[in-house]
Amino acid sequence: MEKYMNDLIIIGGGAAGLAAAVAAKRSAPSMQVTVLEKKDKPGKKLRATGNGRCNITNTALATAPSTIAFFESLGIPAREDSEGRVYPFSESAPGVAEIFTDQLKVLGVKLQTNAPVRAISVEKGCFAVETEKKLFLGKTVILATGGKAGPAYGCSGDGYTLAKALGHHVTKTLPVLTGICCEDLPEALKGIRVKGKLSLICRDKVVFSEHGEVQFTDYGISGICVFNLSRYLKYLGEEKLEPYTIVLDLAPERSFAAMLSSWRRDTVLGEKACVDAVSGIIKPPLADLLLKQANIKEKRKLSELSVSEISALDGHLHRLRFKPVSTMGFKMAQCTAGGIAAAEVDGKTLASKIVPGLYFAGEILDYDGPCGGYNLDHAFNTGRCAAEAAVAAILQGDHHV
Ligand SMILES: Cc1cc2nc3c(=O)[nH]c(=O)nc-3n(C[C@H](O)[C@H](O)[C@H](O)COP(=O)(O)OP(=O)(O)OC[C@H]3O[C@@H](n4cnc5c(N)ncnc54)[C@H](O)[C@@H]3O)c2cc1C
Known part of the structure; x- marks a missing residue:
């Protein structure tokens, strides 16, 4: 040699x-x-x-x-x-x-x-x-x-x-600075981009928060704030993500509670199906997911909702939940x-x-x-x-x- x-x-x-x-x-x-x-x-x-x-x-x-x-x-x-x-x-x-x-x-x-x-x-x-x-x-x-x-x-x-x-x-x-695979994400979300505040919760404690754009993909979520969030999943490892929940606040600086209440009482807007009313605030495929998480049937009229259901709707606009199951691994990590x-x-x-x-x-x-x-x-x-x-x-x- x-x-x-x-x-x-x-x-x-x-x-x-x-x-x-x-x-x-x-x-x-x-x-x-x-x-x-x-x-x-x-x-x-x-x-x-x-x-x-x-x-x-x-x-x-x-x-x-x-x-x-x-x-x-x-x-x-x-x-x-x-x-x-x-x-x-x-x-x-x-x-x-x-x-x-x-x-x-x-x-x-x-x-x-x-x-x-x-x-x-x-x-x-x-x-x-x-x-x-x-x-x-x-x-x-x-x-x-x-x-x-x-x-x-x-x-x-x-x-x-x-x-x-x-x-x-x-x-x-x-692997960090990578996309995150999430459980049960509706297919219809793929390709959608939304701005908001993304947080990572671990056993009721917020361990990370950042404002930014979230991109929905065929596997889960991506985008700079998602990449940055992935650094905080590292200590338990990809295979053990049970204690984590990712929460997306779609309107960090705004409450829609008063607006939704007034729509509910309105003779015209109150007749709208919940899914149509919420689709006026956020992108339609997200409205479906939000109503599912709020446990409110899409087709119900806004006027039929109780005061607490209206407040739940507004609450879910601020805490859309995603369950991370793994990261995209070293292959895709930066x-x-x-x-x-x-x-x-x-x-x-x-x-x-x-x-x-x-x-x-x-x-x-x-x-x-x-x-x-x-x-x-x-x-x-x-x-x-x-x-x-x-x-x-x-x-x-x-x-x-
Ligand atoms: C797609 C992508 C985009 C990124 N964008 C940014 C960005 O814009 N800004 C930023 O700050 N960071 C970015 N990063 C992260 C950044 O690129 C890395 O942190 C940085 O390159 C690390 O530099 P390094 O020299 O330590 O390793 P590397 O750049 O990974 O270089 C290591 C080198 O060692 C060689 N090597 C490995 N094993 C052996 C061996 N046995 N013998 C000889 N050679 C070997 C490899 O072939 C490689 O060329 C990005 C990463 C990726 C994947």
Whole structure:
């Protein structure tokens, strides 16, 4: 087997690995840096981010100015939207991946694609990193293999296996930022989008609430607020969602109780079937579901309802219930919750506290953020920090395995 000697080996050419490679070469141009990427080109997931627009950071993050400056240094100016989400000015995720790839060439980083790493061991004071055909020796290693989310982009949890073999522990991993499958959703809801306040209730306690748009799909619900809610299902896992109920408030800032009462007394509107009256307030397929949950027959006339039934109707406009049964899993998830145990990693340098010379960056770490640029920001920043720390350790002769 051919052998190659390196100062730094970066395993994984995604957002974190690419940022790490650039940062390492900028800090120490003469160092031998190699990126080993499993897929046929780097940044497969990066190219798909932000619906092809690549939401790189969020102005709510303290790290946003540094991420924006890093992008500008690559020749990628940024722009932000009204909600603080920051994108490359071009709004082109593939464009960002191409610029990173070009930078690697310009800086002299060795990029090996179609090179899935199968094993890492420590041999005679350095790391031995094995792909199918080659052996790479390195003074330092950054594990930037991502998590398990989006296996189509190359992430199937390899990094956890590699880290475990070196003595690390991995906390429970769960798919987050994903759609949620719900029980007994009427077929007619498919394709409907509604705005409202979405909450997650666990044993009578509200554990998450967010305003946003909910999209009904063939499996359940999707949309940014649903993705963000999915992060709060993580602790019990997909298979145990019994204690959870999802509640949608279709009119968070408004009560329809007085209006419904006056319609009930009105000689014309009072003659309307309940389903028709409610369909004047919300989308018709939702009206069917609401009446079912309020236990009121669709065809009953509004004038026939009691005062308490009118109040129940208004109440259900504010608490349409859905029973989650599972998430859409890692295949469709945008992120992995859980990862390399935080206690085993130095929070500043991202250095392993178990194996000297080993560093972690990106989604492999036990971090997950909401939608809006948090996860890419984390990947770019941990990648850069890990690379700078690895280079500093080599320069100080402090990297010994
Ligand atoms: C569809 C989609 C859209 C998203 N949009 C956004 C967004 O707009 N903003 C945001 O903040 N976040 C977004 N995310 C999340 C974000 O993309 C990830 O959190 C981020 O890419 C993680 O970076 P990473 O480098 O740690 O992992 P990845 O980007 O997943 O890269 C890991 C790399 O390691 C490689 N690899 C894995 N195993 C091996 C191995 N054994 N040997 C060699 N290489 C290996 C993989 O092929 C991959 O290229 C999105 C995710 C998805 C799936």
